[in-house]
Amino acid sequence: MTYCVGMLLDAGLVMLADSRTNAGVDNISTFRKVHIIERPGERVFVLMTAGNLSLSQAVISLLHEALEVPEGQPNLHNVANMFEAARCVGDATRAVHRRDAASLEAFKIEFNVSIILGGQIRGEPPRLFNVYPAGNFVEATEETCYFQIGEFKYGKPIIDRVVTRDARLQRAAKAGLVSMDSTIRSNLTVGMPIDVVTVKTDECRVSSHVVIEPGNEYFGLIRNRWSEALIQAFRDLPDPDWL
Amino acid sequence: MTYCVGMLLDAGLVMLADSRTNAGVDNISTFRKVHIIERPGERVFVLMTAGNLSLSQAVISLLHEALEVPEGQPNLHNVANMFEAARCVGDATRAVHRRDAASLEAFKIEFNVSIILGGQIRGEPPRLFNVYPAGNFVEATEETCYFQIGEFKYGKPIIDRVVTRDARLQRAAKAGLVSMDSTIRSNLTVGMPIDVVTVKTDECRVSSHVVIEPGNEYFGLIRNRWSEALIQAFRDLPDPDWL
Numbered sequence: 001m002t003y004c005v006g007m008l009l010d011a012g013l014v015m016l017a018d019s020r021t022n023a024g025v026d027n028i029s030t031f032r033k034v035h036i037i038e039r040p041g042e043r044v045f046v047l048m049t050a051g052n053l054s055l056s057q058a059v060i061s062l063l064h065e066a067l068e069v070p071e072g073q074p075n076l077h078n079v080a081n082m083f084e085a086a087r088c089v090g091d092a093t094r095a096v097h098r099r100d101a102a103s104l105e106a107f108k109i110e111f112n113v114s115i116i117l118g119g120q121i122r123g124e125p126p127r128l129f130n131v132y133p134a135g136n137f138v139e140a141t142e143e144t145c146y147f148q149i150g151e152f153k154y155g156k157p158i159i160d161r162v163v164t165r166d167a168r169l170q171r172a173a174k175a176g177l178v179s180m181d182s183t184i185r186s187n188l189t190v191g192m193p194i195d196v197v198t199v200k201t202d203e204c205r206v207s208s209h210v211v212i213e214p215g216n217e218y219f220g221l222i223r224n225r226w227s228e229a230l231i232q233a234f235r236d237l238p239d240p241d242w243l
Numbered sequence: 244m245t246y247c248v249g250m251l252l253d254a255g256l257v258m259l260a261d262s263r264t265n266a267g268v269d270n271i272s273t274f275r276k277v278h279i280i281e282r283p284g285e286r287v288f289v290l291m292t293a294g295n296l297s298l299s300q301a302v303i304s305l306l307h308e309a310l311e312v313p314e315g316q317p318n319l320h321n322v323a324n325m326f327e328a329a330r331c332v333g334d335a336t337r338a339v340h341r342r343d344a345a346s347l348e349a350f351k352i353e354f355n356v357s358i359i360l361g362g363q364i365r366g367e368p369p370r371l372f373n374v375y376p377a378g379n380f381v382e383a384t385e386e387t388c389y390f391q392i393g394e395f396k397y398g399k400p401i402i403d404r405v406v407t408r409d410a411r412l413q414r415a416a417k418a419g420l421v422s423m424d425s426t427i428r429s430n431l432t433v434g435m436p437i438d439v440v441t442v443k444t445d446e447c448r449v450s451s452h453v454v455i456e457p458g459n460e461y462f463g464l465i466r467n468r469w470s471e472a473l474i475q476a477f478r479d480l481p482d483p484d485w486l
Contacts, residue, residue, distance in 0.1 A: 230473075
């Protein structure tokens with residue numbers, strides 16, 4: 001399983017991904033789910049993937065391969081805007097589907113790959129997309145400024161409560177980490193390290209990429225304080241007087 | 244969809260269920276999911292159901308019908324202990340499966356019914372079971388003293404953090420309501436009113452059955468205070484200094 005969340009703010013993009021991959025519960029590995037393609041200062045793309053690892057790796061490989069064909073099809077280095085970039089990602093997903101879906105079907109394996117694409121191309125604001133296994137996609141808007149893929153439910157309530165478009169990057173990253181903490185506690189197949197990538201508006205490059213390893217001091221502090229605060233907040237609620 | 248949670252404490256049982264049923268998102272109704280069978284002072288059973296409503300109603304009907312056959316098969320009025328009661332519920336589920344599963348299969352409808360059974364028969368402590376669609380079941384233990392069915396993920400973290408076997412009934416009911424609040428906020432197909440049933444240890448009867456309707460003052464208070472406390476707790480967490 002996987003948990004990734006991408007947030008689009010006025011101040012830029014904040015993208016978080018866990019790094020646990022599992023085939024069953026007895027075969028757990030660490031694979032990075034964040035992939036960056038950039039021409040710093042001109043364009044930047046951050047992709048986060050969930051689903052079948054062989055499929056997501058294939059999609060990412062096709063996107064990289066396409067960069068090497070100078071006069072070929074549209075690729076992430078030559079598209080004019082983020083909408084076209086999302087189409088590139090959708091088309092790569094469809095190419096993998098054409099190649100692999102029937103063979104997987106024979107083994108009753110679902111064609112399962114989801115991708116969050118965030119980024120900015122100079123001349124446009126930053127944009128955020130959720131690309132589905134069928135290669136179609138939706139874009140984040142003013143009202144819904146984040147996407148989650150993978151094991152999203154445990155970590156959704158806190159994002160809903162505190163992340164808005166005008167949030168600072170720090171606040172969004174903090175919310176992402178609290179959300180990740182709730183998910184890691186509840187689902188064994190989501191695990192550390194956690195990648196946290198930020199893209200500040202109009203920098204058109206990765207502004208920071210931090211890898212939070214087990215034992216990270218700040219994340220430990222957040223986990224403990226959040227847990228204590230929840231328990232205290234619960235204690236402070238009045239008991240039902242009808243029992 | 245549905246959300247039900249049953250908790251087994253030293254002090255007794257606390258069982259909560261929402262009451263929304265939906266066939267698609269455009270056909271939403273209110274059906275009670277809590278069913279009580281008791282001989283007050285001697286034995287009490289509280290059943291909560293999730294899954295296909297036609298199936299759960301059929302299981303409950305069979306359990307009631309069996310009570311009317313005085314010298315017949317084991318039923319909830321004559322079984323000697325809660326383990327045998329859980330077998331009755333499992334057998335009724337299997338009887339419905341034999342009758343309905345093939346016809347549902349023809350319409351690609353899954354045989355989907357889950358039941359939480361809590362109760363006490365005089366001479367035993369209160370016990371709590373989770374009965375699966377196949378009619379098999381598991382029992383709550385010292386380490387894991389609660390079961391959830393239906394849309395369980397949003398409301399699981401708070402139960403995990405605050406409910407232990409030695410909790411008072413009031414505390415468990417409060418935790419159940421906070422858990423229900425998180426679920427109702429996140430999933431449109433879980434909705435009010437909420438049934439809250441308690442069974443105090445050794446009373447062998449329903450000790451209280453409260454129906455929390457929309458506009459309930461206590462539930463409104465819990466919702467608002469919890470929301471405010473979470474937002475405040477989040478604000479109090481230190482921002483990452485590496486951004």
